[in-house]
Amino acid sequence: MSTDHLLIYQFLQEHSNIAIPMIERLEVDEITALIEDLDSDQAVIILAEIAPFIAGKVMEKLSKKKAIELIELLDPQIAESILQVTDKSISDQLLEGTSKALSSYLRHALMFAKDQVGAHLEPYVFTLSDRMTVQNALTLVKSSKAPVRPHVYVLNDNNKLVGYIKLVELLKADPETEIHSLMEEVPRTVLASMNTSDLLESWAPALIDMPVIKLNGTFLGTVSRASLSKLEKTTKKVDHPAIKAGNALGDLYLIGLTSLLGRSSDK
Template sequence: MNTDLIIAEHFIRSDIRESVQIIERLEYDEIVDFISEVPLDLASKVLLQMNNYKAAKCLELLDIQVAVELIAKLDLMSIDLLLRHCDEAFRNALLDRTAPNIARKIRQRLQYTSNSVGNVMSLRVFSLQKDASIGEAIGLMKKERELIGSEIFVTDERARFEGIVTITDLILGESKDQISSILKLDIPKVFADDPIVTVRNSPAWSKYRTIPVIDRSEILIGSLHFSDVSRIDMMEDSELKKETIETGNAVGELYWIGLTGLLQSVSKSD
């Protein structure tokens, strides 16, 4: 690794936001060369801080295998935001080379608009059938412990959402009784194609941390977590800051000139 690259990495890691503002002033080929040179963890942090459109265009210009390795460092929501700004042919080629479990989840999210519940919902959801016995339900829960919360969704035999049962009620219930005997009805639910803005301030969050997501046939297809809704607000605030923060003083301008020179030196070196 050359000295200029080491120094540039140090500057970027010490102040990622300020550094990315400077990086975004470079030409696309210079940004791509730099991203290709630095470690993947740093490259992923740079992409996350960049304007989504610019980041997507840089992703398209990278070697396809580097792009695959790079998005593997990102979470699903960040991948989704980037790929929505990419050319469809590139997006499909990238997902074809991505781990199948990740590619499937991303393709599912991309079916919905970026401001919809379906784009944010979790596809990993554990549910019980209402005609199962409490004993059978507890046996199933032991096999899927990582997906179990304090409340569990319940469906009918056609996977249509019916209500919820609580862990407490299951533990206190009789093993031979059916789930339907302890089922709680009138549970708030949302459609996958609902705009996310309609559920941000829902009164349901005062009682539930997770809300079932259904399609227009009332089939249970996912769950919406309060933490994911809150995260969208944080990401939008972050994107707004990207667009409004400027390097306005003399010290900042000198910093920009110095780091720009380093980055250009890195991108032109072999």
């Protein structure tokens, strides 16, 4: 490891709250170049901590060899969040090069039946980190290529949904205020394995988009009532106890396989 790389590694380890927001403000091509140049054990720190909607675009531009190395080093559930936003043709190629156990886990995690919410989610969603300051958040808002909605979801370091913040409140807040002190509790979340018909039947009329999570709280994206309503008009309603039981067993399978891989989503 060169002296320069050692200094970068130490800075990332000791001051990630400063380094990561600075990196997130860079263009995707610049972040990609930085990650390509760093050793994988340094690069994985950056890829794991930057927002998934940015990491997914970086993954698309990395060399295949580097991308596969990083997928192997990432926590499986963080890798899932990133690959969820990565172009499917690219993610399929990358999974061909990963270990059999990890590839099996990720392919299963990224696959949903047509009548499940996860098959219709929008993964490319602008999010903020709960460790950010308002100033850092507003800089990211201005430079974001992802659509910024009136309600911005907030994630922790493990990509788990911890709250949301109103964009208007973000604009009015003191620049030095930390995001976690401003965020509000999410009134309702939706499991990716939930049946689309069940969700539409229980949808709160005031909501346009709802946050989609895994059983463990990992944020996957959002789903809109409009997209599901269009689907409902063209497909037959599916509401069978055996299917719902299968969805639940699928989530349990993912949790069990994660344990077998010897990884944990919590740091």
